[in-house]
Structure formats: C-alpha cells, structure tokens
Amino acid sequence: MHTLLEVYEEINRTRPIGKTRPCITHSNFMSREAVEKLAQLGVLVDIQPAWLYLDTRTLVKQFGYDRLRYFQPLRSIFESGGIAGGGSDHMQKIGSLRAINPYNPFLAMWTAITRRARWYDGQLHPEEALSREQAIRFYTGNNAYLLFLEDQIGSLEPGKFADFIVLDTDLLQCPEDQITSAQVLKTYFNGNMVFSRP
Numbered sequence: 001m002h003t004l005l006e007v008y009e010e011i012n013r014t015r016p017i018g019k020t021r022p023c024i025t026h027s028n029f030m031s032r033e034a035v036e037k038l039a040q041l042g043v044l045v046d047i048q049p050a051w052l053y054l055d056t057r058t059l060v061k062q063f064g065y066d067r068l069r070y071f072q073p074l075r076s077i078f079e080s081g082g083i084a085g086g087g088s089d090h091m092q093k094i095g096s097l098r099a100i101n102p103y104n105p106f107l108a109m110w111t112a113i114t115r116r117a118r119w120y121d122g123q124l125h126p127e128e129a130l131s132r133e134q135a136i137r138f139y140t141g142n143n144a145y146l147l148f149l150e151d152q153i154g155s156l157e158p159g160k161f162a163d164f165i166v167l168d169t170d171l172l173q174c175p176e177d178q179i180t181s182a183q184v185l186k187t188y189f190n191g192n193m194v195f196s197r198p
Contacts, residue, residue: 001024001027001029001030001031001034002031002033002034004024005034005037005038005041005043008022008041008043009037009041012041017041017042017043018041018042021042021044021145021146021148022042022043022044023043023044023045023046023085023146024038024043024044024045024046025045025046025087026046026047026048026089027045027046027047027072027084028047028048028051028071028072029070029071030070030071030072030073031070032070032076034070035070035073035076035077035080035082036080038077038080038082039077039080039081039082043082044082044083044084044085044145044146045077045082045083045084045085046084046085046087046146047072047074047084047085047086047087048086048087048088048089048101048108049072049086049107049108049109049111049112050088050089050101050102050103050107050108050111051072051089051101052071052072052111052112052115052117052124053102053107053108053111053116053117053118054101054102054117054118055117056068056117056118056120056124057117057118057119057120059071060120060124065124065125068124068125069125070128071124071125072112072128073125073128074112074128074129074130074134074138075127075128075129075130075134076128078130078134083142083145083146084138084142085138085139085142085143085145085146086105086108086109086112086135086138086139086142086143087143088101088102088103088105088108089101104180105139106171106179106180106181106182107180108139109132109135109136109138109139109171109179110176110177110179110180112129112130112134112135112138113129113130113131113132113135113176113179114126114129114176115128115129132171132172133172135171136171136172140154140155141154141155142154161189161190161191162188162190162191163188163189163190164187164188165184165185165186165187165188166184166185166186166187166188167182167183167184167185168182168183168185169181169182169183183197184197185197
C-alpha cells in the first residue's frame with residue numbers, strides 16, 4: 001500500500017492524478033499514513049468486508065490484535081475525506097451467503113457497522129466501524145463515484161436514473177442483527193420495476 005501510494009505521489013508531482021481517480025482494490029492492510037495520503041492524492045479504495053467477516057480469527061492469531069489497527073480502516077477513510085467503495089470479491093456458489101466469499105451486501109454492511117466476524121468473539125477495532133448511513137453510502141454513492149457515474153446513479157436525485165430497491169427491513173432503525181437478513185422486495189431500474197418478490 002505504501003509503495004503504491006509513493007508511486008502515485010511521485011507521478012502526481014508532474015502529472016496530477018486526481019481526475020483519473022486511481023483505485024486500489026483489496027485495500028485491507030493499511031496504516032494511518034496511508035489513509036491520510038490516499039485522501040490527499042484523491043486515490044480511491046475498493047474494500048470487501050467479507051474478508052473481515054471470514055478471516056478475523058485467523059488474522060488475529062497470526063498478527064495479533066494491535067497490528068490489525070488499520071485493517072479495513074473504514075471510519076478513518078471516511079473521516080479523512082477519502083472515498084471507499086464496498087465490494088464482494090465474489091467466488092461463485094449458488095446463494096449470496098453460501099458463496100466462498102459471501103456477496104450479500106447486507107452481511108457486508110453489517111460487518112462494516114459492527115466489525116464482528118464469524119468464529120471471532122468481540123469486535124475487530126470497533127473504532128473503525130461505520131455508521132449505518134455511511135455503510136449504505138459505502139455501497140451506493142461511493143461505488144458510483146468509483147465508476148465515474150455519480151451524476152447518473154448512486155442516489156435518488158432529479159436527473160439521475162431511478163435505480164432503487166424496496167426492502168422488508170429499515171436498515172437505519174432495525175436491530176443490528178436484523179441487517180443481515182434484509183430481503184429485497186422490489187427492484188427498480190430507471191424507474192421501472194424489474195423484480196418483485198412473490
């Protein structure tokens with residue numbers, strides 16, 4: 001992470017990189033310095049909370065809790081003015097929760113909000129937890145920005161495509177543990193309903 005950011009910083013001296021929105025995928029192992037530098041340079045990151053959910057027990061065993069202080073430091077990224085988009089790094093298997101890397105966005109948001117993991121007691125550096133609003137932005141508006149599509153998608157505003165879902169759960173108000181079981185009732189693409197749960 002540091003090496004790549006140093007390269008971006010060197011290039012930026014003669015050819016500004018901000019408008020190109022360089023993006024680093026799998027930005028898991030970071031540091032306070034890396035978080036600050038990516039925000040200064042306008043480097044974006046794509047982070048998959050499934051790794052925190054799946055691997056925390058092993059990571060703590062291998063590296064120790066303290067050395068994981070900046071593992072997926074989502075709150076620090078948000079607070080520094082950096083932009084992180086949420087991904088899944090999906091490996092195919094039928095079912096969003098059964099895949100080798102679960103690609104269910106509600107499980108991922110729950111992980112980002114709680115910093116809890118499978119087979120691990122407690123939370124991995126809860127000071128890096130996102131608020132519910134931030135977790136939703138992590139998977140919507142921020143990803144639109146990563147794709148240079150923030151003028152078209154990522155939020156419901158005049159002039160944008162009316163792409164949205166209707167859920168059976170209020171992610172902002174429900175008990176935390178209900179976030180993972182949220183179900184999509186309807187999906188709208190450009191204002192047209194393309195899916196409705198029977």
